[in-house]
Amino acid sequence: MKDISSQPPSNSNNSRHASIVEMLSTPPAIPQQPPSNVELEAISLSRTGSSASLDSQMSATTSCLTKVHTQKWQHIPLSQLIEQNKLTFVDASISVEEAFNTLVRHNLTSVPVEQFPGDMNCFTFDYNDLNSYLLLVLNKIQVNDPQVARDCQMGKPVPVGKIVKLTPKNQFHKLREVDNLTTAMSLLGSGVHRVAITDTASTQIRGVLSQRRLTKYLWDNARQFSNLQPLLNSSLKELGIGVLNSHTAPTSRQSRVISIQGEEQLIMALFKMHTERISSIAVVDHQGNLLGNISVTDVKHVTRTSQYPLLHNTCRHFISVILNSRGLEMGKDSFPIFHVYPSSSLARTLAKLVATKAHRLWIVQPENSGSSNSSSSLTAPSPQPIPINTQVSSSDHENPGRSGSPISVKSLEESSPTTSTPLFEKEYRTGKLIGVVSLTDILGLLARRQTEHTQVDPQAARRQRGSVGV
Secondary structure, three states, X not given: OOOOOOOOOOOOOOOOXXXXXXXXXXXXXXXXXXXXXXXXXXXXXXOOOOHHHHHHOOOHHHHOOOOOOOOOHHHOEHHHHOOHHHOOOEEXXXXXXXXXXXXXXXXXXXXXXXXXXXXXOOEEEEHHHHHHXXXXXXXXXXXXXXXXXXXXXXXXXXXXXXXXXXXXXOOOOEEEOOOEHHHHHHHHOOOOOEEEEEOOOOOOEEEEEEHHHHXXXXXXXXXXXXXXXXXXXXXXXXXXXXXOOOOOOOOOOOOOOOEEEOOOEHHHXXXXXXXXXXXXXXXXXXXXXXXXXXXHHHXXXXXXXXXXXXXXXXXXXXXXXXXXXXXXXXXXXXXXXXXXXXXXXXXXXXXXXXXXXXXXEEEEOOHHHOOOOOHHHOOOOOOOOOOOOOOOOHHHHOOOOOOOOOOOHHHHHHHOOOOOOOXXXXXXXXXXXXXXXXXXXXXXXXXXXXXOOOOOOOOHHHHHHOOOOO
């Protein structure tokens, strides 16, 4: 479901949705407004609307996320990231279907499940649980509760409180609102997907901070954190994150490249995501070229009985169904780009993760690397430095159809490596799948490089969840 509540009205019938290619490769600019004596005014993280609307239509929800910080990001209290009006709970007694409808209705990826009001040790219900429930209905997996399995397969309502206990999960981590981002980074960088933020006395949950929201927060405020610039300007290969060679076993701090053939059935992709405890999987052809991406959130396309035939069709076909659905919702120009190159800068990678709302991006072999499959022979140019303090150009304010981007497609093309292929066309090409980089990899990197938690292991939480073959 597409959340349209925060979308600004179109200023022209001819305006089009900005493509992912046109999304920022530099962090959003600082609004041109004088600071107060106490603190700088809030800026919007949404990147939509004009600067005038940012001043006059700032919502309470956004403002609590959008303080401009002059201190280091490590010292920012978690209270700055709380969105209380987005905190939604469900009762453990409601059905899985009702819990799923809550996710869709509130445009959420997870929701805490309370055994009783004020429960401080909640489980969370997310799309991984929905995927497990679907596989249980189809008798593709076994669980330790025979009654739940029978009820699922007989079409009886099953309480969400029982389903969330059947899927291996990390403990429900809680941090106080007075704790800072350093503490949160050490947890989220170890592979924990989300943490609860409580009041000072740890008696009430005030909000939930996810990996994705923390990543967006850092990206949207990156201009305020000058210590991020060296990392943002570095390539994935230079930073040593992600798997850059499919023929080399990953280290304990690297993700694995998990993919599925495009001609395999969709049900096998869902089963593989369940088994590996991952939220998305790459789809490749017989030569290993990246065809697309299937996310666990795409399970929403097969929740009705009428959609079940998709489960036994190919993954390649399902990708076309997903793209058609997105095209109807957002326009054909909103084709998501889920791949990067070893030479892609961390800034460009973050921009794509934020824009696509993905948990991971697939690393593909650049076309100019020849026939070699080794990442050590990749010859793609290093990313150009990103001037964090660059001001927004006037042309951006003159184009209301854009999402506040401080850099135009033209300037991206001019600054790209020497090539005769337009950037727009090049971005839509993929290549041989050679790696993966996730939010966990990036947050783990930030924790090790810029906090005292130098031993953060991005795979720790995944091992605890019991994934296969880690």
